[in-house]
Amino acid sequence: MTQSAYRHYPSFTRRYVRSVVKxxxxxxxxxxxxxxxxxxxxxxxxxxSINGEILMLEWHHAREGHVVVPEPAxxxxxxxxxxxxxxxxxWAWPWEFSTVSxxxxxxxxxxxxxxxxxxxxxxxxxPARYEALLRAHGSPxxxxxxxxxxxxxxxxxxxxLDTNTSTNPTMLRGAFTPSQISGxxxxxxxxxxxDYARMMDDEEGQVLRAVVRYVLSLGMYLSAYPEAQxxxxxxxxxxxxxxxxxxxxxxxxxxxxxxxxxxxAMAAPRTVAPYWRQLRDKRFYxxxxxxxxxxxxxxxVSGYEVGAERTVxxxxx
Numbered sequence: 001m002t003q004s005a006y007r008h009y010p011s012f013t014r015r016y017v018r019s020v021v022k023x024x025x026x027x028x029x030x031x032x033x034x035x036x037x038x039x040x041x042x043x044x045x046x047x048x049s050i051n052g053e054i055l056m057l058e059w060h061h062a063r064e065g066h067v068v069v070p071e072p073a074x075x076x077x078x079x080x081x082x083x084x085x086x087x088x089x090x091w092a093w094p095w096e097f098s099t100v101s102x103x104x105x106x107x108x109x110x111x112x113x114x115x116x117x118x119x120x121x122x123x124x125x126x127p128a129r130y131e132a133l134l135r136a137h138g139s140p141x142x143x144x145x146x147x148x149x150x151x152x153x154x155x156x157x158x159x160x161l162d163t164n165t166s167t168n169p170t171m172l173r174g175a176f177t178p179s180q181i182s183g184x185x186x187x188x189x190x191x192x193x194x195d196y197a198r199m200m201d202d203e204e205g206q207v208l209r210a211v212v213r214y215v216l217s218l219g220m221y222l223s224a225y226p227e228a229q230x231x232x233x234x235x236x237x238x239x240x241x242x243x244x245x246x247x248x249x250x251x252x253x254x255x256x257x258x259x260x261x262x263x264x265a266m267a268a269p270r271t272v273a274p275y276w277r278q279l280r281d282k283r284f285y286x287x288x289x290x291x292x293x294x295x296x297x298x299x300x301v302s303g304y305e306v307g308a309e310r311t312v313x314x315x316x317x
Contacts, residue, residue, distance in 0.1 A: 003238040004072040009099035009115030010242070012054050012158065013037070015169040022167060041137045047130065050173055054156055057097065057119050059133045062248065065097035067241055068118075069234050070218060070253040072103045077255075077266045078217045079106075079210075081300070082275035083185045089178045090185060090278055092296035093120035093153070093219050094229065095251070100215065101241070108210035109203070111160040116211050123152040123177075150177055155212050161204055172200060172208040178293075185216060218253070220276040220298040225256040262300060277301040 017033050020040070026032050040046045041055070070078070100116045107113070121129070156173040158165070176184060188209055200208065222229055233241075234252035241250070256262055265274055279297040289297065 002072060003236050004103045004105070005239045006069060006101040006237055006241075007104055007112060007114045008067070008101045008241045009117055010158065011058060012051075012117075012156075012169065012171055013058050015158075015165055016040075016051060016055070019165075019167055019169055038137050038139070041134055041139045047134065047139075050171065053154070054117070054171055054173070056130050056133050057117060057154065057156070059136075060129060061097040061099065061117070061119075065099065066095045066249050066251045068095070068098050068100045068218075068251045068253060069237050070100070071234070071236055071255055072105075073266060074221075074253065074255040075103055076106055078221060079108075079214055080274065081217050081220075083213065083216060083220075084275045084277055084301075085186050086182050086278045086295065087280060088182070088295040089293045090182045090295045091153075091178070091216060091219055092151075092223065092293055093118065094222060096121050098251070100218070101237075108160075108214070109206040111207050113160055113207070113211060114158045116215060117154070117156040118215055119152075119154040121152055121154075122150075124149060126152070152177060153181060155208075155215050157208065157211055159204065160207060172204055172211075174208055174212050181216070184212060188213075217276065221300075222253065223296060223298045224276070224300055225259065225262070228254050228256045230254070265300065275301055 014033075017037050017040070018028075020036050021028065021032055024036075026036070041052075046052050047055075096119065098118045098120075100118055102113055102115055104112070153176045154173065155175075156171050159170040159172050162168070162170055174184075230252055231249060232252060233250045234254075237252075241248075255266060276298040277300075278295055279299060280295055282294070284297050285292055285294050
């Protein structure tokens, strides 16, 4: 199997804290960085901002998250699969806190991206999630936030258009309720994050949309091929992950080579309109699928795949 180097998601917390240390002209010491982080988490403006949200998500990821590493060829191919129109609760993700690593040769709207932070959490637990972070750093602030009462997807990436990450690191972030996920799949709608976030420019928005589309496609793939996910550091990852020393578990996602149609679709030199089709009928949510949210399962469908003088139809569910 071909090995590939990966761009792993780096810590925004570390970059953010170090940028403040540099801005204040403080000595570059671990103790100084810890002190600055505590001061930041005592600042209500910080914890109520998008940056504060990222600090919270990264803190929990370090304790209970996964590093997801898709196989190189599969990772590239997932960008070519179309997202067809959906209805209802149209998506699910296996992990509450995760980061996704990308092969170094892969780009999003022409830009390399340093992995993605992906959170898929019950929004009613978020106040307690914030409280755990603040309590761990001795902050008296209590986070007041509206509970959405449903799953909440956050996809965040380090801004690849940043010109100086050492002094002003920024993130591109999208957050979605289940209905907003359907809105993105059907028309790529992304709502503005609110008062504490600046508006993205067109190019930044296109990069984030490409990454969100990839994450949704990967979630659909895992729905169609759940056995493709296994634990452990993958043999196709050439470079080490910086978090490996701290024990963050890896989840590798491989191409299901037992599926003839999928293998043909990935190997075809010319691909004609492959797309993910949502399984909506109740019969798809029985037995071992009974715990799945209705509408969250998918199957790969295509008109035809052309290659090596053969045309292969992708089997429907």
